[in-house]
Amino acid sequence: MNPPRVIAIDGTSASGKSTNAKLVAKALNYVYVDTGAMYRTLAWHCLKRKVDIHDAKAVAGACRSWKTSLVCVEGQVRLLVDGYHPALEIRTDETSAAVPHVAAVPQVRAWMKKTQRACIQFGNLVMEGRDIGSNVFPETDFKFYLDAALEERSKRRAAEGIHENLAARDQRDSQRAVAPLMIPLGATVINNSRLTSAETSKLILESIQAKPGIAP
Numbered sequence: 001m002n003p004p005r006v007i008a009i010d011g012t013s014a015s016g017k018s019t020n021a022k023l024v025a026k027a028l029n030y031v032y033v034d035t036g037a038m039y040r041t042l043a044w045h046c047l048k049r050k051v052d053i054h055d056a057k058a059v060a061g062a063c064r065s066w067k068t069s070l071v072c073v074e075g076q077v078r079l080l081v082d083g084y085h086p087a088l089e090i091r092t093d094e095t096s097a098a099v100p101h102v103a104a105v106p107q108v109r110a111w112m113k114k115t116q117r118a119c120i121q122f123g124n125l126v127m128e129g130r131d132i133g134s135n136v137f138p139e140t141d142f143k144f145y146l147d148a149a150l151e152e153r154s155k156r157r158a159a160e161g162i163h164e165n166l167a168a169r170d171q172r173d174s175q176r177a178v179a180p181l182m183i184p185l186g187a188t189v190i191n192n193s194r195l196t197s198a199e200t201s202k203l204i205l206e207s208i209q210a211k212p213g214i215a216p
């Protein structure tokens, strides 16, 4: 039997990673993994436990000792903490502001990589994030990097009611010492400033199906 296949979708904030990763996963009947949600879950856990998110040692300690499990529900992987799935809590402004601090801690990134690689237990994956093609699954033949003009991405976030300095967030993600946001070697880069998500996901699917050995 062939080993499970991983489609890595990385890119800048609001470049359509989630929407397109979900569309591609649905079309291929693969399991969808949102790795940003995992970093958000740790940030939420630290806030809840009053761990100082600016103290890298304390964050690494929290990550070493938290009790988590991975489950797959309706084709999507969830990271549970003490058996609980904090779906809404990880999307608050407070958690969003805390995530970059947590995500910059080397021990956290090592833990996330190990946990994200373990998702392969659920079968073929579409995994979205910032370092999937470059760091988590560098061996995959299916790497995509999404981007769009800053103005367009800011408009998309504003339409969701979120007013965020995306340029600052991209800069923080790109300048992180460990596993920074970058275009992975061999990735197909798609600038979707003028594309709908249906058009973007079609490009991704066509590129996947153009690979030798992949049935259309």
Ligand code: DC
Pocket (backbone or CB within 6 Å): 013, 035, 036, 037, 039, 040, 099, 100, 103, 128, 129, 130, 131, 132, 173
């Ligand atoms: O995609 P998102 O906005 O939910 O990601 C939340 C944060 O986690 C963001 O600051 C970038 C970080 N992240 C990361 O460093 N590596 C990943 N693979 C995914 C997310």
